[in-house]
Amino acid sequence: KAGVTQTPRYLIKTRGQQVTLSCSPISGHRSVSWYQQTPGQGLQFLFEYFSETQRNKGNFPGRFSGRQFSNSRSEMNVSTLELGDSALYLCASRTGTGVSPLHFGNGTRLTVT
């Protein structure tokens, strides 16, 4: 079974721009979660989508948004980028029901200059 696929692997953007990250979950997984990882803050939860609906949301500003499509693929968008948005963005999928662990993709490394 293919794992979680994230694209692109690396991104360099300028302050004020916007960016869209993509995630394809493991086949059969209906839940996709997004996390931001920085050296100082660790893994911070952004949001989780399940069957195209946002099920949970972390404490991030509205500049961070996401969506999930009918095939469970998900995108995350960050608008008006700030220097502090530089981080590793991790997507993870799970079945979404019962005790279901997250399976992570390789992440997208975003650098904002």
Added chain:
Amino acid sequence: QKEVEQNSGPLSVPEGAIASLNCTYSDRGSQSFFWYRQYSGKSPELIMFIYSNGDKEDGRFTAQLNKASQYVSLLIRDSQPSDSATYLCAVNTGFQKLVFGTGTRLLVSP
């Protein structure tokens, strides 16, 4: 109070020793608990999960859960240098949100 707390370490153990990693959580409604390992520059990978009080063993790894005291631990027996990594504790809260601790860095010396 943070939702999930771990000692950042580093925890240094000699090869062959038992490494003990601890995690406490604040939400009493939490139902399931996960341990992930993350090598530098890589994404987290699942080691094991537990949802019943007591111990759960998988090879050299044992997860221990005490819901009354709100802590979960991971024991690594016969530690190897290849076990050197950051270990992340994750808790599925009452709102079905998986919250991670900041991780404990483990160093196993030959």
